[in-house]
Amino acid sequence: MTILIKNIKELLQVRDENTLKVSGSQMKELPCITNAYLLIEDDTIVDFGSMIDVSSIKADKTIDATNKVVLPTWCDSHTHIVYAGDRSQEFVDRINGLSYEDIANRGGGIVNSAKTLQNTTEDDLYNQSIQRVKDVMHLGTGAIEIKSGYGLTPDAELKMLRVIKRIKKDFPVKVKATFLGAHALPLEFKTNKQGYLDQIINDMLPQIAKENLAQYIDIFCEKGYFDLNDTAQILEAGLKYNLIPKIHVNQFNAFGGVALAVKYGAISVDHLEELNTEDIKALKDSNTMPVALPSCSYFLSIPYTPGRQLIDAGLPLALATDYNPGSTPSGNMNFVVSTACIKMKLTPEEAINAATLNGAYAMGISKQYGSITKGKKANIIITKPISGYNYLPYAFGDNHIDQVIINGTII
Numbered sequence: 001m002t003i004l005i006k007n008i009k010e011l012l013q014v015r016d017e018n019t020l021k022v023s024g025s026q027m028k029e030l031p032c033i034t035n036a037y038l039l040i041e042d043d044t045i046v047d048f049g050s051m052i053d054v055s056s057i058k059a060d061k062t063i064d065a066t067n068k069v070v071l072p073t074w075c076d077s078h079t080h081i082v083y084a085g086d087r088s089q090e091f092v093d094r095i096n097g098l099s100y101e102d103i104a105n106r107g108g109g110i111v112n113s114a115k116t117l118q119n120t121t122e123d124d125l126y127n128q129s130i131q132r133v134k135d136v137m138h139l140g141t142g143a144i145e146i147k148s149g150y151g152l153t154p155d156a157e158l159k160m161l162r163v164i165k166r167i168k169k170d171f172p173v174k175v176k177a178t179f180l181g182a183h184a185l186p187l188e189f190k191t192n193k194q195g196y197l198d199q200i201i202n203d204m205l206p207q208i209a210k211e212n213l214a215q216y217i218d219i220f221c222e223k224g225y226f227d228l229n230d231t232a233q234i235l236e237a238g239l240k241y242n243l244i245p246k247i248h249v250n251q252f253n254a255f256g257g258v259a260l261a262v263k264y265g266a267i268s269v270d271h272l273e274e275l276n277t278e279d280i281k282a283l284k285d286s287n288t289m290p291v292a293l294p295s296c297s298y299f300l301s302i303p304y305t306p307g308r309q310l311i312d313a314g315l316p317l318a319l320a321t322d323y324n325p326g327s328t329p330s331g332n333m334n335f336v337v338s339t340a341c342i343k344m345k346l347t348p349e350e351a352i353n354a355a356t357l358n359g360a361y362a363m364g365i366s367k368q369y370g371s372i373t374k375g376k377k378a379n380i381i382i383t384k385p386i387s388g389y390n391y392l393p394y395a396f397g398d399n400h401i402d403q404v405i406i407n408g409t410i411i
């Protein structure tokens, strides 16, 4: 099956196969062909170029993209999209004056979601989660990382990871799975943190590895959750099973977690709302992608990750949603891109690079996803008629997407 998209006003993020991420001033460039065509064969991008050269190309299906912008689908490298129920009551509690920390301290927050998930069957959890997956696919997400971490018992963590595996099998969206057993301390281990870490290391990890349920290992490295010593234990244990670190760090406090993650070869460090010069130093000359989650900052009214500072220091940056029931009940990458421009002062070029190619890098998939490149997967957003790509982050809150193609299929 071949699909020809023709008369494209702007074809964005056109790259050769050797560019796997962009850093610093490279992020200001968004290579683009105007008046372009794009040819897809089955699940692969096979050709693209200027309309001047299109006359000899025949295809099974032709899409006219006059006045429309075409770009790779979003690569959302940080989500908790598999969860049960919601926490809308805590949202109201925060409006009425409680902080995120107050809510966690009185037994709400992550352990509240864990309690709900433990009492939800695997099929029910799957059905709740796939509704969100379908929604984000229509919002242009073609690759997604999904974490466990709302189970907090061996059974419930495995239940989450098995649901992620089913999503991977049942949907065209590319899925990467991350084991986040160390997301919070379950109530039954309140006075025995090491006991829970031992359970993760000795009970959960071997089973996860046996069933091949995760590619990455995560921990919430934060005051009141897990410290540097805990983080080192978990990352080391994960590496024994070939799970690459990809961690939550510096959301509320900066105390050396970034350097530690870099030391263990983390593919990404995520959140970074609090950042100091030591953190930036650690990231320089590393292969670790910093990931900002602006929807989380928006929802919790906490500082935005200083993305401008990271890019100006020559570093790369990825953008992701953090879709979860507590701090970010939204999986809309279009809002993330707008908010990064509006609040973090990224240019549209930087934000689109951060949400496509660098997002793919943060999931270890930028050889196949994140740009318009011959041989990469045919994951494509076709916008409605718009004035140009600046309009995408500028006109925030509206849906500018007309069609989404994932793995060569129009969804």
Ligand SMILES: N=CN[C@@H](CCC(=O)O)C(=O)O
Pocket: 109, 110, 113, 220, 248, 251, 296, 322, 324, 325, 326, 327, 328
């Ligand atoms: N910060 C840790 N984990 C999630 C939120 C967890 C929750 O509140 O349910 C996050 O990335 O924001």
Ligand SMILES: [Zn+2]
Pocket: 078, 079, 080, 248, 322, 324
């Ligand atoms: Zn998160």
